[in-house]
Amino acid sequence: MEYLLKKAGKPIKPKKQSTFELFVMKKYLLLIFAFLTISFGGTAQEVLPLTLKESLSYSLQNNVNVKNAQLETLISKATVKETTATGLPQITGSFGLNYNPSIPVVFLPNEPPFGDPSIPGDVIPARFGLSYSSNLGANLTQMIFDGSFFVGLRAAKTYRQLTDLDLVKTENDVIESVKKAYFGVLVNQERIRLSQANLARIDTLLNETRALNEAGFAEKIDVSRIQVQRNNTYSQLERSLTALEVSKQILKIQMGMPMEYDVELTETLLELNPREELDALLLEEGIERVEVSQLQTNLELTHLDLKNNQAQYMPTIDFVANAQRAGAGNSMDAVFNKQNWFGSSLLGVSMSIPIFDGLSKSARIQKNRIQMMQLENQKFFLNENIKNEIYTAKTNLKNDLTILEVQQENLDLAQEVYDIAKIKYNEGVGSNLEVVEADAALIEAEINYLSALYDGLVAKVDLEKALGLLKINNLN
Known part of the structure; x- marks a missing residue:
C-alpha cells in the first residue's frame, strides 16, 4: 500500500507504534550496541x-x-x-633519421679543370647532400686485457x-x-x-x-x-x-x-x-x-x-667491431628505398697507454x-x-x-x-x-x-x- 501511495505522489502518514513495540526496539538496539562494543572495543592483545x-x-x-x-x-x-x-661483450645499436631544410654549401675553387668561366668570382658554391638521410648500425666492444x-x-x-x-x-x-x-x-x-x-x-x-x-x-x-x-x-x-x-x-x-x-x-x-x-x-x-x-x-x-x-x-686493449648501413634521398620515400642504402663495416683493435697523469x-x-x-x-x-x-x-x-x-x-x-x-x-x-x-x-x-x-x-x-x-x- 505504501509503495502505491509513493507512486501516486501522495504523502505517507507515519504509523503510530505501540509502547510494547518501542520497548522491543530499544532492547534490540541495546543488544546491537553491546555486541559491537565487545567485538571492536573490547578486543584484547594477542x-x-x-x-x-x-x-x-x-x-x-x-x-x-x-x-x-x-x-x-x-x-x-x-x-x-x-x-x-x-x-663481457658490450653491444649497442643506433638508428638515425635526419632532415636538412637547407643543404650545406661547399665552396670549390673556380679554376680549371673544374672552373666555370660563366660564374664570376674565385669560388664556385656547390651543395653536396640530400634533404633526407638515415643510418642504422651496431657496435661491439670486447675487452681483451x-x-x-x-x-x-x-x-x-x-x-x-x-x-x-x-x-x-x-x-x-x-x-x-x-x-x-x-x-x-x-x-x-x-x-x-x-x-x-x-x-x-x-x-x-x-x-x-x-x-x-x-x-x-x-x-x-x-x-x-x-x-x-x-x-x-x-x-x-x-x-x-x-x-x-x-x-x-x-x-x-x-x-x-x-x-x-x-x-x-x-x-x-x-x-x-x-x-x-x-x-x-x-x-x-x-x-x-x-x-x-x-x-x-x-x-x-x-x-x-x-x-x-x-x-x-x-695499457688496456679492446677489440672493436662496427657494422652500418646508410641511405639518403630528396624525399622521405626515397630514403627508405633499398637501392639508396649502402653498407659499411669495421674490425679493429684499440689500445690505450697511460703516459702521465700528474702523479x-x-x-x-x-x-x-x-x-x-x-x-x-x-x-x-x-x-x-x-x-x-x-x-x-x-x-x-x-x-x-x-x-x-x-x-x-x-x-x-x-x-x-x-x-x-x-x-x-x-x-x-x-x-x-x-x-x-x-x-x-x-x-x-x-x-x-x-x-x-x-x-x-x-x-x-x-x-x-x-x-x-x-x-x-x-x-x-
Whole structure:
C-alpha cells in the first residue's frame, strides 16, 4: 500500500507504534550496541608465549637491522654480477633519421679543370647532400686485457664476503640485545611475584595488628608502622608493574615484533642460569671473533685497491667491431628505398697507454699503503682488546657467581629471621618492630638476590660475546 501511495505522489502518514513495540526496539538496539562494543572495543592483545630460543629465532628473521644486513648481502651479489658484466661483450645499436631544410654549401675553387668561366668570382658554391638521410648500425666492444678488471672482480667477491661477515656481526648484536631484554622482563616478572607475596604477607600482619589494637593489645603506632611498610611495598609493586610493561616493549622492539602483540615468557631466571653451564663456559678458550674477520677482510680490500691502482699503469686493449648501413634521398620515400642504402663495416683493435697523469696514481698507491698500516695497527689493538674483554668477562662472571651464592644465603637467612620474628610476635614474646624490620630486611634480600641473578646472566652473555660463541651457544 505504501509503495502505491509513493507512486501516486501522495504523502505517507507515519504509523503510530505501540509502547510494547518501542520497548522491543530499544532492547534490540541495546543488544546491537553491546555486541559491537565487545567485538571492536573490547578486543584484547594477542598473547604470544615465548622461550628464549624462540625469541632469538624470531628476532633473526624480523629485526630491522638484520633485514637490512641481509639486503646488503644481496646488493653485494648484484655488485659481483655488475663487475663481471664489464668483461663481457658490450653491444649497442643506433638508428638515425635526419632532415636538412637547407643543404650545406661547399665552396670549390673556380679554376680549371673544374672552373666555370660563366660564374664570376674565385669560388664556385656547390651543395653536396640530400634533404633526407638515415643510418642504422651496431657496435661491439670486447675487452681483451685490462688489469683493473680482474682486480675489481676479486674486490667485488671480497666485498661480498665482508657483507656476509657484517650480517653475522649484526646477528650477534641482535642476539645480545634480545637476551638482555629478555632477562630484564624475567627480572621484572619475578619482582612482581615477590612484591605480591610481600604485600599479601604484610596485609595479613596489618589486619592482625589492627585487630589487636582494637582489642587493646597493640598500640596505634604499631598499626601505623606496618601501614608505612605496606605502602612502601605497594609502591614497589606498582613500579615493578610499570617496569614490566616498559621492558616488554623494549623486548618487542629488539625482536622486531609489532606493538599490538603481547608476550608471555615461559621460562624463569633459574632455568636459564644452570651452574654447570656457567662453569663450562669459564673453561672455554673461544674462537676467532667476527670483528677480526671483518678487519682482515677490510685489509684485503685495501690491498686489492692498491693492486687496482698499480694495474692502471698498464695499457688496456679492446677489440672493436662496427657494422652500418646508410641511405639518403630528396624525399622521405626515397630514403627508405633499398637501392639508396649502402653498407659499411669495421674490425679493429684499440689500445690505450697511460703516459702521465700528474702523479695521481702514485698518490693513491701511497695512500693505500698508509691505510694498510692503519688497519694493521687496528688489528693488533683489536686482538689485545679481545684478550682484555675475555679476561674481564670471566672475572666478572666469577665474581657475580660468588655474589649470587652470598645473596642466596642472605635470602635464606632473612627468610629465617622473618619467620622467627613472626612466631615470636604471634606468641607475644616479640615486638611488632622486630617483625617490620625483619620484613624490610627480607624484601631487601629478595631485591639483592634478583639483581645478582640478573647480573650473572648478563655477565654470561658478555663472556659468550667475548669468546665469539654468542650465536653458536644460543641457536644450536
